Amino acid sequence: MNVYVCVGSSCHLKGSYDVIKLLKEALATHHLEDKVHLSAAFCLGQCKDGVSVKIDDEIVCSVSQENFEDFFNQRILKHV
Amino acid sequence: MNNLCTDVGYLSINKYGEQLCGDTVDIACQNENSLVLVLADGLGSGVKASILSTLTSKIISTMLANNMTIEDCVTTVVSTLPVCEKRGIAYSTFTIIHVVDNKTAEVIQYDNPHVIYLHNGRNYEYDKINLTIGDKSIYKSKIELSPGDVLVAMSDGAIYAGVGNALNFGWQRTNIIEFLEAVYDDSYSAKMLSSILIDQCSQLYDNIPGDDTTFATIKIRKRKPINLMIGPPSNSNDVNKMMTLFFAKDGKHIVCGGTTSYLAAQYLGKEIHTELDYVDPEIPPISKIEGVELATEGVITINRVLSYAKNYVDDSNCNTQWKLQKDGASLIANLLFEESTDINFYVGKAINPAHQNPELPINFSIKMRLIDELADCLIKMGKRVNVSYF
Numbered sequence: 001m002n003v004y005v006c007v008g009s010s011c012h013l014k015g016s017y018d019v020i021k022l023l024k025e026a027l028a029t030h031h032l033e034d035k036v037h038l039s040a041a042f043c044l045g046q047c048k049d050g051v052s053v054k055i056d057d058e059i060v061c062s063v064s065q066e067n068f069e070d071f072f073n074q075r076i077l078k079h080v
Numbered sequence: 081m082n083n084l085c086t087d088v089g090y091l092s093i094n095k096y097g098e099q100l101c102g103d104t105v106d107i108a109c110q111n112e113n114s115l116v117l118v119l120a121d122g123l124g125s126g127v128k129a130s131i132l133s134t135l136t137s138k139i140i141s142t143m144l145a146n147n148m149t150i151e152d153c154v155t156t157v158v159s160t161l162p163v164c165e166k167r168g169i170a171y172s173t174f175t176i177i178h179v180v181d182n183k184t185a186e187v188i189q190y191d192n193p194h195v196i197y198l199h200n201g202r203n204y205e206y207d208k209i210n211l212t213i214g215d216k217s218i219y220k221s222k223i224e225l226s227p228g229d230v231l232v233a234m235s236d237g238a239i240y241a242g243v244g245n246a247l248n249f250g251w252q253r254t255n256i257i258e259f260l261e262a263v264y265d266d267s268y269s270a271k272m273l274s275s276i277l278i279d280q281c282s283q284l285y286d287n288i289p290g291d292d293t294t295f296a297t298i299k300i301r302k303r304k305p306i307n308l309m310i311g312p313p314s315n316s317n318d319v320n321k322m323m324t325l326f327f328a329k330d331g332k333h334i335v336c337g338g339t340t341s342y343l344a345a346q347y348l349g350k351e352i353h354t355e356l357d358y359v360d361p362e363i364p365p366i367s368k369i370e371g372v373e374l375a376t377e378g379v380i381t382i383n384r385v386l387s388y389a390k391n392y393v394d395d396s397n398c399n400t401q402w403k404l405q406k407d408g409a410s411l412i413a414n415l416l417f418e419e420s421t422d423i424n425f426y427v428g429k430a431i432n433p434a435h436q437n438p439e440l441p442i443n444f445s446i447k448m449r450l451i452d453e454l455a456d457c458l459i460k461m462g463k464r465v466n467v468s469y470f
Contacts, residue, residue, distance in 0.1 A: 007354060007364040008338035009379050010434050017361045040354040040365050042377070043338030047434025 001036045001080060004054040008043035011050035016040075018065045019051050026072050035080050055079075084182035084227060085303050085421050086115055088462055089271025090296035091278045095125045095237075096288040102129025103235045103294035106137035108145035113181045116144045119296045121192060121235040123171040129292065132161055136172040144178060150188055150220070154213045175233040175296075182300055185231060187221045193239050193253050197223060198230040201264040203257045225300045228266065230273065232256075237293030238277070242284030251284055269418045270297040271392065271461065275400060305331035306420035308412075310378055311428030311447065312339050313470035322470045323347040326426045327371075332419075334412060335369070337378030340428065345369045360407040374415065376408035379435070382450050384409035385416070389457035392417060416458060423458055425467040427451050 005023065007016045020040070027033050046052040049061035055075055063071050090105045102122045109115045118141045122132030136157050143153045163169065173191035180186070187195050189208075197204050208219040223231070234256075243250040251259075256277070263276055274295040281293050307329045313322045323344060327333065335344045345352045352375065354367040363384055364377035388402050388409065402410035403418075416423060427448075455465045 004354075005356075007377065009364070009377055012364040012377060012380060016364065017358050020356060020358070038356060040356045040367075042341050042352060042354055042367055042375075047432065 001076070002054075002056055003036055003038050003076065004041035004044070005038070006042070006044045006046070006050065006052040006054070007040045008047065008050075010047040011043075011052055014050035015064055016051050019053070019063055019068065022065065022068045023072070026068075026076075030077065032076075032080060036076065082113070082182060083303050084113070084300055086113075086179045086182050087270040087299040087301050087421070088115070088117060088296070089269060089274045089299075090119070090294065091271075091274045092235075092292060092294040093237075093278055093282055093285075093289050095290065095292050096285075098126050098292070100126055100130040101294070102126065102133055102292040103237070104130070104133035104137045105294060105296045106134075106141040108141035110145045115179050116141045117177045117179075117233070117296060117298060118144075118174055119192065119233045119235060119294060120172045120174040121237075121292070121294070123169070125292060129172075132172040135161055136174055140174060140176060144176065150176075150211075150218070151213050154190075154216060154218070158214060158216075173236070177231055177233060177296075177298055179225070179298065179300075183225055185223045185225055185298070187219075187223060187231070189219045189221075190216060193234050193236055194219070196230075196232040196234075196253070196257055196260060198232070198260065198264065199226070200228065201261060201266070203261060227300050227302050229300045230264075230270070231298045232260065232273065232277070233296045233298075234277075235292060235294040237289065237291035238281055238295065240291050241281040241289075241293065243290065245286060246284045251281065267418060270299040272400065272403070272418060273297045273299070301421060303421045304419060305329065305422040305424065306334065306415055307331055307424045307426065308334040308336065308416070309340060309344070309426040309428070310336040310382065310451065312337075312343055312430040314429040314431075315470075316430075318470050319343055320347070322426060322428060325468075329424055331422075331424075332373040332415065333371075334415060335372050335375045336382055336412075337376075339430075339432070340378065341367055341369065341372075341375045344372060344375070348372070358407075359405065360409075363407040363409050366408040366411065374408070374411055376412065379447055379450065381408045381412065382447075382454065385412045386450055386454050386457070388413045389417065389454055389461075393457045393460045416463075417461060420463065422464040423455075423466070425451060425455065425465070426470065427467060428470050 118137040120133035120136035122129030176188040178186040241251040350370040367375040402413040
């Protein structure tokens with residue numbers, strides 16, 4: 001699975017740094033570093049609803065520190 | 081034009097408790113390739129010294145730049161300077177460096193510590209001819225310069241640094257030379273060298289300078305263009321035109337902004353690889369595109385570059401943390417402030433609708449202002465700057 005976190009200006013201001021940090025931690029806890037390839041992406045074109053995360057070919061918007069656990073469980077953990 | 085340029089950078093620190101500096105550096109450009117730099121150190125400190133040194137440096141630089149002789153300059157200075165009531169003399173020491181065609185330096189020195197000449201990062205002593213003008217004993221030298229050569233002029237505050245405190249006899253000229261040879265790096269700009277020297281003096285003085293201290297550095301370098309593109313063009317039909325012009329330019333290419341990077345990658349037919357690691361949590365990570373020296377986020381990064389630039393230009397307590405940092409803004413700062421001599425900006429005026437959100441501190445007018453201010457700072461650093469809008 002390929003996961004890209006947007007680090008464009010808008011998403012950055014809305015907390016890309018935290019989302020990446022949380023993702024790294026969560027992947028480590030679940031020992032998924034080999035299965036999930038995490039990288040950053042420049043603007044994904046969804047600037048109004050940051051932070052945007054692209055999972056394979058699907059874009060998930062409005063990821064934040066607050067809804068991170070839900071996002072991780074629903075979108076990543078379930079599909080690995 | 082000989083594809084060379086003279087990079088000049090100077091910094092002063094004031095005597096402890098003084099608001100004005102008694103040392104003045106004045107630069108007069110004769111033409112594109114020739115300039116006169118005067119470093120004058122006025123008698124005493126504070127207002128009086130500042131007036132004396134300002135008059136001296138301004139008179140000499142203006143007269144020499146207009147091809148008058150050094151004898152005329154000195155006579156004019158002597159008969160113009162106001163006489164100090166307390167001491168009954170009018171007095172300001174000075175160092176003049178006249179660079180002609182970026183190839184020859186005529187150095188004229190009166191009572192300041194002698195100019196240090198570095199060739200390939202090593203100190204070279206040069207011949208000096210002693211002249212007497214009026215009652216003043218003046219040293220005159222002619223130095224043939226090659227690219228990479230450095231001349232460092234200083235006021236006597238430099239050699240008094242640390243007297244009786246850190247050092248018994250102060251930071252003597254030979255000590256300064258040893259220090260310079262040790263820290264010297266080919267990549268340092270004139271301003272960086274001055275700033276390293278001033279920092280060292282400040283430390284030796286334990287941050288309480290006993291005298292006004294100034295370093296003025298001249299470095300001969302090859303011209304080096306750098307091109308920076310930020311923002312897509314306002315008319316999307318102009319993308320190809322903007323890219324073609326941008327990539328046709330000599331020198332390294334920097335691309336700022338997510339959308340802009342995508343367009344550039346598309347134009348080059350390459351992929352973007354965005355790094356995941358935040359070197360600095362406040363600055364978005366950089367990206368790699370084959371054929372582009374550096375790709376970064378736009379407004380936030382440039383905003384940081386601008387704050388580095390303002391500090392570098394204005395502040396005497398020069399903060400050069402960016403020299404060693406590896407985040408996008410620091411990398412751009414290094415390329416623009418240190419490496420380049422000519423900078424071409426390609427600014428796209430497209431408006432990103434997402435940035436018009438009043439909650440976000442990044443709207444269109446801010447982007448335009450950032451580039452204007454950055455260009456101003458770069459011009460103050462002595463760079464040739466060219467801005468094109470699309």
